[in-house]
Amino acid sequence: MRITCPLCGARDRREFHYMGDAVYLDRPDPVAPAVAWDDYLHLRDNPAGETRDLWFHEAGCGAWLVVTRNTVSHDVLSVALADGIRGGAG
Amino acid sequence: MARLLVTPATGALPVTAGGMTLSLTDPGCITSLAPWRGAGMALSKALRAAHGVDFPDPGRISTSGTTRCLWAGRDQAFLVGPAPDSAALADHAALTDQSDAWAVMRLDGPGARDVLARLTPLDLRAQVFEPGHTARTLLGQMNAVLSRDAANGYEIMVFRSMTATALHELTEAMKSVTAQGGADPSPG
Numbered sequence: 001m002r003i004t005c006p007l008c009g010a011r012d013r014r015e016f017h018y019m020g021d022a023v024y025l026d027r028p029d030p031v032a033p034a035v036a037w038d039d040y041l042h043l044r045d046n047p048a049g050e051t052r053d054l055w056f057h058e059a060g061c062g063a064w065l066v067v068t069r070n071t072v073s074h075d076v077l078s079v080a081l082a083d084g085i086r087g088g089a090g
Numbered sequence: 091m092a093r094l095l096v097t098p099a100t101g102a103l104p105v106t107a108g109g110m111t112l113s114l115t116d117p118g119c120i121t122s123l124a125p126w127r128g129a130g131m132a133l134s135k136a137l138r139a140a141h142g143v144d145f146p147d148p149g150r151i152s153t154s155g156t157t158r159c160l161w162a163g164r165d166q167a168f169l170v171g172p173a174p175d176s177a178a179l180a181d182h183a184a185l186t187d188q189s190d191a192w193a194v195m196r197l198d199g200p201g202a203r204d205v206l207a208r209l210t211p212l213d214l215r216a217q218v219f220e221p222g223h224t225a226r227t228l229l230g231q232m233n234a235v236l237s238r239d240a241a242n243g244y245e246i247m248v249f250r251s252m253t254a255t256a257l258h259e260l261t262e263a264m265k266s267v268t269a270q271g272g273a274d275p276s277p278g
């Protein structure tokens with residue numbers, strides 16, 4: 001598996017650390033009800049198809065990336081810098 | 091800027107095998123430049139005025155004489171060679187002296203690419219990684235900065251504490267490539 005970092009170009013998966021669903025970018029307001037925080041921290045979809053993850057280019061440029069990929073075909077559809085992206089569901 | 095005494099982490103270099111040489115180099119000062127948010131252009135201008143180099147594009151090196159500026163990650167570059175003109179640069183970037191943090195080696199000679207290919211997942215083919223390119227990547231299990239400055243010449247930077255491991259890995263790969271008949275004759 002290769003991920004095309006917007007800064008570094010196509011790199012081997014070994015250079016990247018997987019964090020989890022990009023919903024982590026969609027942090028609730030500190031005073032949001034507990035159910036919103038419970039959802040944010042613990043509840044995840046498990047899609048057969050397109051999904052968005054956070055990956056860290058740990059052994060490369062050190063950027064956090066939003067990777068859109070397909071869990072069925074294993075296609076990597078797009079990679080973007082996480083910086084400036086708001087909203088994990090978008 | 092005060093310069094810490096840099097003592098070579100090993101006396102085992104240079105190592106030669108099959109026409110290749112692995113040697114330790116003294117790069118001079120290594121200063122990390124991390125531009126403040128939005129200050130990238132101003133930093134590049136100040137760098138050019140003070141040191142004759144630009145803040146490099148990703149994966150590139152800006153060179154002026156013995157002064158180099160290596161892209162070193164997102165919003166980070168290493169000024170290599172001279173002590174930094176802190177008065178000129180510090181308004182635009184965080185400066186960190188990393189001179190003593192890195193061991194800097196060179197691998198030269200036919201087969202150098204094949205040696206590195208055994209250790210790094212980086213695509214080393216010439217059409218992807220040309221002379222003048224640099225990359226943060228892996229060397230075995232170590233984080234490294236690999237730069238290519240000639241058809242058969244590479245600079246390898248690893249964290250100083252990793253020097254012995256890097257030397258071991260590189261020396262073994264040099265012996266192995268040599269034992270199997272030397273450089274891959276395919277171009278690049």
Ligand SMILES: [Zn+2]
Pocket residue numbers: 005006007008009057060061062063
């Ligand atoms: Zn990267």
